Amino acid sequence: MKQRFRALMVVVMVLAAATAFAGGQQQSATDGPKTIGVIVPAVENPFFGAMQEIAGDKAEELGYRTIRLVHNDDATTQMQQFESLISQGVAAIILDNAGADATVAAVRRARDAGVGVFLVDREITQEGIAQAQIVSNNYQGATILAEYFVQLMGERGNYVELTGRDTDTNAHVRSRGYHDVIDQFAQMRMVAQQTANWSQTEAFRVMETILQQHPDIQGVIAGNDTMALGAQAALLAAGRRDVIVVGFDGSDDAIQSILRGELKATALQPVAEMAIQAAMQADRWIRTGSTDMPEKQSIDMVLITPANADQFERFAPKR
Amino acid sequence: MARAGRMKKRVLGTSVLVLIIALSARFGFTVVPIEQVTEQRLAEAFDAATFVDEMWESRILPAIDEAAVDLSLVLNEWAVGSDGFAVTDDLIETAQRYGVITTGQAHIYLVTATGTVTAVNTETSLGTITVDIDGYQGPVSVVLFAGPRIPSDDSSIRDGVQFIQFGDFRDQTEYGRVAGEINRRVVRDVLEPISAPDLLGQRIRFTGSFTVRTFNLVRIDLNQIRVIATRLSVESDG
Numbered sequence A: 001m002k003q004r005f006r007a008l009m010v011v012v013m014v015l016a017a018a019t020a021f022a023g024g025q026q027q028s029a030t031d032g033p034k035t036i037g038v039i040v041p042a043v044e045n046p047f048f049g050a051m052q053e054i055a056g057d058k059a060e061e062l063g064y065r066t067i068r069l070v071h072n073d074d075a076t077t078q079m080q081q082f083e084s085l086i087s088q089g090v091a092a093i094i095l096d097n098a099g100a101d102a103t104v105a106a107v108r109r110a111r112d113a114g115v116g117v118f119l120v121d122r123e124i125t126q127e128g129i130a131q132a133q134i135v136s137n138n139y140q141g142a143t144i145l146a147e148y149f150v151q152l153m154g155e156r157g158n159y160v161e162l163t164g165r166d167t168d169t170n171a172h173v174r175s176r177g178y179h180d181v182i183d184q185f186a187q188m189r190m191v192a193q194q195t196a197n198w199s200q201t202e203a204f205r206v207m208e209t210i211l212q213q214h215p216d217i218q219g220v221i222a223g224n225d226t227m228a229l230g231a232q233a234a235l236l237a238a239g240r241r242d243v244i245v246v247g248f249d250g251s252d253d254a255i256q257s258i259l260r261g262e263l264k265a266t267a268l269q270p271v272a273e274m275a276i277q278a279a280m281q282a283d284r285w286i287r288t289g290s291t292d293m294p295e296k297q298s299i300d301m302v303l304i305t306p307a308n309a310d311q312f313e314r315f316a317p318k319r
Numbered sequence B: 001m002a003r004a005g006r007m008k009k010r011v012l013g014t015s016v017l018v019l020i021i022a023l024s025a026r027f028g029f030t031v032v033p034i035e036q037v038t039e040q041r042l043a044e045a046f047d048a049a050t051f052v053d054e055m056w057e058s059r060i061l062p063a064i065d066e067a068a069v070d071l072s073l074v075l076n077e078w079a080v081g082s083d084g085f086a087v088t089d090d091l092i093e094t095a096q097r098y099g100v101i102t103t104g105q106a107h108i109y110l111v112t113a114t115g116t117v118t119a120v121n122t123e124t125s126l127g128t129i130t131v132d133i134d135g136y137q138g139p140v141s142v143v144l145f146a147g148p149r150i151p152s153d154d155s156s157i158r159d160g161v162q163f164i165q166f167g168d169f170r171d172q173t174e175y176g177r178v179a180g181e182i183n184r185r186v187v188r189d190v191l192e193p194i195s196a197p198d199l200l201g202q203r204i205r206f207t208g209s210f211t212v213r214t215f216n217l218v219r220i221d222l223n224q225i226r227v228i229a230t231r232l233s234v235e236s237d238g
Helices: A002-023 A046-061 A075-087 A104-112 A138-152 A169-182 A200-213 A225-237 A252-259 A271-288 B002-027 B034-044 B048-067 B071-077 B089-098 B156-160 B172-191
Strands: A035-040 A065-070 A092-095 A116-121 A132-136 A157-163 A188-195 A219-222 A244-246 A266-268 A296-299 A302-304 B099-101 B106-121 B126-133 B141-148 B203-213 B224-234
Touching: A035 A046, A035 A075, A046 A065, A046 A116, A046 A271, A065 A075, A075 A092, A075 A104, A092 A271, A104 A116, A116 A271, A132 A138, A132 A271, A138 A169, A138 A219, A138 A244, A138 A266, A138 A302, A138 B172, A157 A169, A157 A200, A157 A225, A169 A188, A169 B172, A188 A200, A200 A225, A219 A225, A225 A244, A225 A252, A252 A266, A252 A302, A271 A296, B048 B106, B048 B156, B048 B172, B048 B203, B048 B224, B071 B089, B071 B106, B071 B126, B089 B099, B089 B106, B099 B156, B106 B141, B106 B156, B141 B172, B156 B172, B156 B203, B156 B224, B172 B224
Parallel strands: A035 A065, A035 A092, A092 A116, A116 A132, A132 A296, A157 A188, A157 A219, A219 A244, B141 B224
Antiparallel strands: A266 A302, B099 B106, B106 B126, B106 B203, B126 B141, B203 B224
């Protein structure tokens, strides 16, 4: 009898736990400051490192504790981190996500637990589950960069495209943006298209190989700055200063390269603005229950060329 | 002991079952055949050309005609330095009065004007027609795109009409392609029927849209504004 009662108690407790988990707002164990989780793909890439640092620092400035994590573009890791953050009672999560489709489930899980999700940089394929999607307009950035690249090339010539990591939505968005422009020119010929997975060392190796197969190239358009810098280094090592190389992100390394006369252009990601906006909108949502903004917010990218490169640093205009 | 062990297993089993039922009741799930999902995906496949076709004549052109303001009013109000640069703060009031400020802090204007064509450049695919605008004498040079291309990143018309919103699209690529498609419509319907070089020295009237991007920029270059014309005609004498 006692055992049966104990069995019943376990059932009741499990039910109670399930209900609390499914529906309720998580209360943090202490009355101290609320916590905001900040998850980015990888901090080795200066882009993501800056994103996490600026968003985290802004959240702390607004009075929150932060937990800073890295998912390495792995949706499974990301889901585990969401579950862990939810169980730790975070109030909100700022996320640069691990895949437009794969992330929907994690965001929904947070929503059901009463945790607000503020997406930065990369969007997801579903609306109405995140509090905000503050998206850097990669398509606009890609087209403005490709327009400039085509002008530099004199609207003709052989070029190479280095693409980003296949699991990253923005790798595809940028490539589509490039081709929506460049493919309008019959005399622009892509002789090779290869991924270098956002990596500088990989881009160096890939570029070395491509150069052997296709020495007759006039341009390289890369999906981000680190790959552009890797390709540029390989070209310089081969004595090919004549090849036009453009990147994407507007990192300080790329800007320095442009000022040295090596890279020819990049598109500046509004990293600082997105990170600050995410922290401020998370704060407003936590305090008032609303961000007072449309969910999907598109922020423009800026074309950086030798003419204006000296005006920017750390993903923002110099103040 | 053996009995207690079985009991523990039963308790555990029951708990897990209850947990599963509780969770599925809370979150729910529906079984959908794969074919149906694929069909849905295909049905949802977005075609920017069709999207633009359906609203070009009926909504986009009328919206621009109706909202267009006199370009010289905008130009005369701008505080532009003699070097052709301005600071964003000085441009906001004018944008609020005559244009639209997007969430990306771009200033979009729908405008109309008359003027005299002083230069035509068709050396690259981004040809331009330079116009001396009636009622304005200042540092800002006004050019109209002449074709055969308009830059794909120029979303002035899409953003200026205000009823084509980012949130209504699956992603930024679809949204971006609408702008490109609108620009192709302009090339086909407005620019191709005219011969740009023949306009040199002529008086023209136009209606159209242009963008001043201000986000993340310290100084705004207003040496030249580039207008996408949705109406363009040669003025008869008088």
